[in-house]
Amino acid sequence: xxxxxxxxxxxxxxxxxxKFLIDxxxxxxxxxxxxxxxxxxxxxxxxxxxxxxxxxDAILFAHQTQATVIANPEVLAWIEKQGYSKVHPMNFGTRExxxxxxxxxxxxxxxxxxxxSYGGQPGGFIINTPKGVVYYSGDTSLTMxxxxxxxxxxIDVAILPIGGNFxxxxxxxxxxxxxxxxxxxxxxxxxxxxxxxxxxxxxxELFQKNNIPFILPSIGEIIELPLxx
Ligand code: NI
Ligand code: MN
Numbered sequence: 200x201x202x203x204x205x206x207x208x209x210x211x212x213x214x215x216x217x218k219f220l221i222d223x224x225x226x227x228x229x230x231x232x233x234x235x236x237x238x239x240x241x242x243x244x245x246x247x248x249x250x251x252x253x254x255x256d257a258i259l260f261a262h263q264t265q266a267t268v269i270a271n272p273e274v275l276a277w278i279e280k281q282g283y284s285k286v287h288p289m290n291f292g293t294r295e296x297x298x299x300x301x302x303x304x305x306x307x308x309x310x311x312x313x314x315x316s317y318g319g320q321p322g323g324f325i326i327n328t329p330k331g332v333v334y335y336s337g338d339t340s341l342t343m344x345x346x347x348x349x350x351x352x353x354i355d356v357a358i359l360p361i362g363g364n365f366x367x368x369x370x371x372x373x374x375x376x377x378x379x380x381x382x383x384x385x386x387x388x389x390x391x392x393x394x395x396x397x398x399x400x401x402x403x404e405l406f407q408k409n410n411i412p413f414i415l416p417s418i419g420e421i422i423e424l425p426l427x428x
Contacts (some may be wrong), residue, residue: 200331200356201423204228204416207252208338208360208388209275210425211239215328217298220244220266221335223256228391233419239264246270247337248310249277249318252391269301273319277312288302290321291308293351299328302351327352331424334379336360337389341371343346345378355425360388362395366401369402373409383424411423 202212205225212219220241225231232384241264246254254274259284268278272288279286289303290419302325305370310318323336323349334348335358348354357379360366366388376384383407389397406413416420 200333200359201421202356202385203421204385204387204418205234206418207391208247209256210255210358210387210416211241212326212333214326214333215298216330217291217296217331219326220260220264221324222247222253222337223260224252224254225256226259227251227255230282230418239331241266244268245324245335246274246278247323248308248321249274250310250311250338253338254313257281261285269303271303271319271322272298273317274310274312277314277316277318291320299326301326304345304348304351305342306337307342307344308338308340310399320344321369323353325354331355333358334381336375338366341367341375342369343378345375348379354379355380356383358385358387361386362389362391362397364394366395367419369397369405373405375409376409377413381413385414385422387416389415394412 203211208222209224218241244266258281268286277287293302304325308321312318312322327331332352333356335353355422359372361369361372
């Protein structure tokens with residue numbers, strides 16, 4: 200699998216021949232100055248919840264990529280209101296796609312849309328393909344729901360928020376992985392705002408001490424990870 204980091208909790212995944220753009224949020228924080236956004240392609244755009252910092256660029260990239268947008272029905276009602284209708288609603292559950300199974304799973308957070316409308320329940324995604332399995336938790340605290348994750352599939356890579364304040368911090372993400380049992384963790388949702396600044400060296404050492412292969416990506420960084428087999 201190939202992971203490209205666009206800053207905050209926005210990233211691109213290539214997995215089993217399919218391109219995913221997750222939680223589009225690049226231009227509001229000026230990351231389009233370092234990332235060539237016109238080259239971003241996607242078959243699917245996945246949105247974990249309705250908060251601005253996960254959805255602000257959804258319409259821009261939906262039109263650019265003509266991707267199918269997958270999110271809960273409340274988030275998609277907002278997307279459709281903005282004039283984009285190639286959508287696939289999911290609530291917590293599983294669905295087969297041509298790339299494999301997609302599981303939409305609960306997160307412990309909140310979800311309101313930029314216009315103040317109700318965003319439904321926040322969630323995370325397990326992209327479960329024969330060529331590798333990725334779990335993106337979305338914004339969440341540490342939650343017992345994570346005990347269920349390994350029952351869906353063996354997780355190759357878990358992409359977890361680690362900035363604290365609104366989500367898990369690094370220590371909580373270490374505990375989360377006792378439940379998730381991922382082979383690799385990629386940290387996201389850090390440094391973008393003052394509330395979520397983290398100490399990079401301390402964070403890397405913490406994961407190392409706990410023997411968890413951990414990556415703290417830089418904006419624009421591309422990471423190729425081994426596939427499960
Ligand atoms: Ni949020
Ligand atoms: Mn967020």
